[in-house]
Amino acid sequence: MLIFQDWYENHRSSCDCPNIHYPLTMEEVVIDQDAMTHLYRFLRRKEYSHALVVCDDQTKSMADTIICDEQMPCRFTKSLLLSDNQGDVLADEKAIVHVLIDLPADIDVMIAVGSGTIHDITRFVSYKVGLPFISFPTAPSVDGFNSMGAPIVVNKKKITFQTHAPIALFADLTILCDAPQHMVAAGFGDMLGKYTSLVDWEFGHNMANEPYCPAVARMTREALNNCVANSELIKEKDREGIRVLMTALIQSGMAMAMFGRSHPASGAEHHLSHFWEMTFIEEERKQLLHGAKVGVAAGVIADLYHNEVKDLFKRDPNSDTAFLTRLIDRIPSGEELRQFIYQAGGKATPNELGIESNLLQESIHKAHNIRDRATLLRYRNRHTLTS
Numbered sequence: 001m002l003i004f005q006d007w008y009e010n011h012r013s014s015c016d017c018p019n020i021h022y023p024l025t026m027e028e029v030v031i032d033q034d035a036m037t038h039l040y041r042f043l044r045r046k047e048y049s050h051a052l053v054v055c056d057d058q059t060k061s062m063a064d065t066i067i068c069d070e071q072m073p074c075r076f077t078k079s080l081l082l083s084d085n086q087g088d089v090l091a092d093e094k095a096i097v098h099v100l101i102d103l104p105a106d107i108d109v110m111i112a113v114g115s116g117t118i119h120d121i122t123r124f125v126s127y128k129v130g131l132p133f134i135s136f137p138t139a140p141s142v143d144g145f146n147s148m149g150a151p152i153v154v155n156k157k158k159i160t161f162q163t164h165a166p167i168a169l170f171a172d173l174t175i176l177c178d179a180p181q182h183m184v185a186a187g188f189g190d191m192l193g194k195y196t197s198l199v200d201w202e203f204g205h206n207m208a209n210e211p212y213c214p215a216v217a218r219m220t221r222e223a224l225n226n227c228v229a230n231s232e233l234i235k236e237k238d239r240e241g242i243r244v245l246m247t248a249l250i251q252s253g254m255a256m257a258m259f260g261r262s263h264p265a266s267g268a269e270h271h272l273s274h275f276w277e278m279t280f281i282e283e284e285r286k287q288l289l290h291g292a293k294v295g296v297a298a299g300v301i302a303d304l305y306h307n308e309v310k311d312l313f314k315r316d317p318n319s320d321t322a323f324l325t326r327l328i329d330r331i332p333s334g335e336e337l338r339q340f341i342y343q344a345g346g347k348a349t350p351n352e353l354g355i356e357s358n359l360l361q362e363s364i365h366k367a368h369n370i371r372d373r374a375t376l377l378r379y380r381n382r383h384t385l386t387s
Contacts (some may be wrong), residue, residue, distance in 0.1 A: 004029045015215030028168040035172035044073040048109045054122045056081040059114035063371030086286040091120040092153040097124045116142035124150040125317045129161035135166040139179035140187040140246045146253035149151035158274045185346025189295020193269045193332045194224040195302045200375040208374035216255045220264040268377035272297035277369040303334035
């Protein structure tokens with residue numbers, strides 16, 4: 001925890017921008033091969049008496065391992081989330097009600113065991129009922145384990161609610177290294193999305209006066225760069241590579257928590273991802289991993305910005321062409337991003353994910369409406385419509 005805390009506070013104390021810099025609310029962060037022992041020690045120290053452990057069919061065995069161990073220092077109740085007809089667990093109204101029904105009156109802490117979806121459900125419910133929750137991720141697949149935002153599907157539309165971060169996170173390296181390759185690739189894809197989100201964020205700040213924090217941007221960029229520098233180790237699921245990936249995902253979540261918003265880690269690439277997800281829900285199709293969608297969408301957005309948006313700047317008399325071109329040049333080419341994803345064992349094109357050409361084109365033209373943010377995608381679409 002000390003490493004994360006020092007890293008967080010060094011960035012927080014060095015920034016004099018006018019934004020609120022939220023303090024780190026997590027009491028403990030452990031990435032180790034014996035994370036369960038640390039979890040039990042934390043539960044004992046906090047004197048919790050009854051925990052609700054939230055899991056699904058994929059993580060049920062891990063939840064059983066945690067709660068059946070003789071070291072488990074408190075009583076537990078298990079909430080097993082059910083899959084839909086496509087075999088997916090969605091963070092939607094049904095899942096939220098399911099957990100609420102399973103929630104005994106004397107629960108004093110909740111534990112999310114599993115993926116980002118399980119964390120979003122646990123985060124939302126725990127916030128609404130006024131309980132703390134603990135994160136126990138089982139794969140390095142997403143950067144939202146320790147964020148404050150909970151993306152929830154309401155009436156088949158995805159809405160992000162600001163809730164709270166976990167009070168502690170325990171990630172077991174042995175478990176993470178055993179995660180399927182496509183989930184590791186998804187986490188890496190989620191990190192690659194920071195190339196485009198950081199550029200969109202700076203564009204929105206300069207062109208639409210959206211709030212911006214240089215320290216938070218540095219935090220996110222450091223996490224991204226460290227992840228990319230160790231891509232070979234991540235590809236091999238080397239223990240150190242998985243540690244680096246999980247650390248980067250947590251640091252990205254911490255950056256969002258310090259800023260209080262998702263801007264540093266969520267730009268047009270996330271808007272495409274959300275558009276595809278909502279379309280799949282509407283059409284009752286099997287869902288794709290969030291990070292897998294984000295990584296592919298980052299490649300699409302990179303191509304769009306390099307090949308189209310740069311030319312739009314040149315025709316726009318109101319744009320600072322030189323500055324905006326330099327901004328886009330920070331993003332690797334779409335092909336470079338796709339090669340990174342392939343190296344990590346993931347799928348890198350919309351077609352490989354099952355995103356048809358007509359859905360891709362519709363998302364490019366409409367996804368900017370999902371959030372009220374001044375992304376370069378929104379600039380491109382509005383400029384194209386008026387030119």
